[in-house]
Amino acid sequence: MPVGRNRFLLLRRKRRRHRRFSKLTRRILAINVIALAILVGGVLYLDQFRKGLIESRVAELTVEGEIIAGALAEAASIGPEAVQVEVDPAKQILARLVVPAEIRARLFDLDGDLLVDSRDLAVGNLIVVKKITPAGSLETFLKAAAATFHDAVDALASKEKLQPYTEDLDQTSADYPEVLAALEGETTTLLRATENASAMVTVAVPVQRLHRVLGVLLLSKDTADIDRLVRRERVSILKIFGVALSVTLLLSLFLARTVARPITLLAEAADRVRPGLGRQVRIPEFRRRKDEIGDLSRSLKEMTQALFDQIDAVESFAADVSHELKNPITSIRSAIETLSRTTDPAKQRQLIAIVEADVARLNRLVTEISAASRLEAQMSRAQMVAVDLGKLAANLAEAYAATAKRGAPEIKIDLPAFADRQPLLVNGLHGPLGQVLRNLIDNAISFTPPGKPVTLRLRRLDSAVELAVEDDGPGVPPDKLEEIFKRFYSERPAGEAFGQHSGLGLHISKRIIEAHDGEIFAENRHDGAGNVVGARFVVRLPLA
Structure with missing residues (x-):
């Protein structure tokens, strides 16, 4: 084999030996990890889960609003002929029913003026205490990383475009389309976007007695708790994903080792056979394996042995042919040498007959040797x-x-x-x-x-x-x-x-x-x- 070819094979074996992960190993890892990542990505999306929770929130607020509106109509109005809601009884009812549920309630009269705001009734909630973590701490870094991750996932979610939720200092019914609709006697819900990327759910319920609208109850609550629940679910899924990913990687590496490593060893052995090292090369055996790798190992070993046997047969055939051809050639040479030294016509005719017989024998040998050498090739093609x-x-x-x-x-x-x-x-x-x-x-x-x-x-x-x-x-x-x-x-x-x-x-x-x-x-x-x-x-x- 040419020197350049040998150098190429040596370089290829070195690259295979120094390669930390084979292409087959990388493919097995990629297929398993990508499939798992797609599955987890679909679960992390959780958009339908969030929408379902928001719809449940709207339904709950609607039911609660109708109950509270009924209580206001009965207890905060003076008789059947009442045309407005009394403020003081309304405050007491809202303080008992709304404040503990952390729902904001606002009561508007027929003129659209704000009568009661439950936020003014919950004095204890005016003071908010937050723990401030030191800048540069691990906790701060983890929170920032988590926030970035959640923001990225939320950005991929197909959220509908919502109008921003704003409040004026002097609120009136004109600021809220749902309140205006409720003044006409129709319960109305609306979803708006808040500044902190959450949504604000509002339900406007008419307060009416004997089919007479006395005012409008506006219940509102943001979806921050829903977003926190969704994010906790994402974190839980990520933890499960981490465990599943670790198991997948270990199993993939094990699978790759049981598949790629034996194939690499067999390939290296085949590379060593090719330069002509012959029987010095040991073909790896995987006798205990009953799978395709074991079959490949046994087949490669048998193929190599058959190759060596064929080489031996060719060498033996060449030696036999050389021996068989030497006999008539030697006889012809001897006859020609003798012919040049004799002048007896009878002996000359005898020597010429010997040469002709040996030439015929050589022709017959060459013809049959050629036919024998082509026999196996002809049978393999037919x-x-x-x-x-x-x-x-x-x-x-x-x-x-x-x-x-x-x-x-x-x-x-x-x-x-x-x-x-x-x-x-x-x-x-x-x-x-x-x-x-x-x-x-x-x-x-x-x-x-x-x-x-x-x-x-x-x-x-x-x-x-x-x-x-x-x-x-x-x-x-x-x-x-x-x-x-x-x-x-x-x-x-x-x-x-x-x-x-x-x-x-x-x-x-x-x-x-x-x-x-x-x-x-x-x-x-x-x-x-x-x-x-x-x-x-x-x-x-x-x-x-």
Whole structure:
């Protein structure tokens, strides 16, 4: 790998190692915290809660106003013929009913003049004592911060635009539209804004006796207590939010650690594998985890092992190819050197024949090696389909019969009786499976004595299809039953010229069958006396 590429990978690993919080951790934290913040923000809004309390305040003042107005009409007027409210009895009634409830009551006569103001009756409330906190103290800072927070939330609330509430020193009914409406005999309510950002609720109730209006009772009370209640609820919600946020952050960090940290370790291990450190790299294992992270760890480890196995296979293949190619090259070199020193025409023709045979052998080796090296890539790109193995075997048997030379072994096929009704279907690639059958048939033909047949037998097992290729040759040495599937292994019958086979046929067949999740093996056939009467190559493939 280039030096610049290595430096880039090292820098990336350093950045990942020194990063306090991974991107995945930050995303988990952001999603959980934002969702919680939106929920809490909606609760902190509390606008509907405040409106409901104000509506309740209006209803309460209306009921109280009607009760007090009735009491004034009965007790503060002189007989049914009265045309005005007596002031002194009215003061006594208001002092008993209004002052304790901290409601302000004002009584206006028919001319609109102010007769009684309950604020003048509550002498004890004229003196207000407030505790002054030292400037710069923590309490002062917290109060200022809380006020700023509440003001910000209130600013976001969809409050309706209210007219300001003002009072003149000489109050008359003309200052209050609701009082003017009540003089006409209609109970009227109104909401105004005060200087301290609260609202002032006013209810004007006509004081009437025998359907005659004697005056108007104006009850008023601000919503400062409602605002304080709403703010206390906000503070309570913030406390709960603080606890919930702490729990959310801890759980998010735990989740991120159980997810992001293992992924980071796996990524770092993959980065170390890439520069070519090979088996020195240890892939982290999370065997105890039964989740997707554990699956990823196991898959990455298996993938890395498969990569190393493939590298080993490539190295072994290169070594075998080098060895196989050296033999004919060495033979050609020796023949050419000898040819340059001899003048005997017969020997020259013999040496030229050797060179031609070795060149043909080299050509055959290169062709089959190239086909073997492309095999896995071709199979990985192709799409497997349902292949009728019985029909494939029958077609090959007919093809061999049509092209057989005189004296060549006969190809017999033994299919189950139900093969026409129930095809022997397997999932596979038609071309590679046909190549396997041709390799096995060609191998059997090369060992079969003249006059003896080669038999193809197919049968259905529980969950597989078994195909066997049988010959009547000398069989396979017991210690070579597995070795014959190795690359470049060649065990040829007596009398066959050297170099006619590359030794790749059975090896390629094994790779094709294993790529189809099947198995292939060799065994010897025996007669009743236990003597070897031939070889049998068996292929088993799962049913489609």
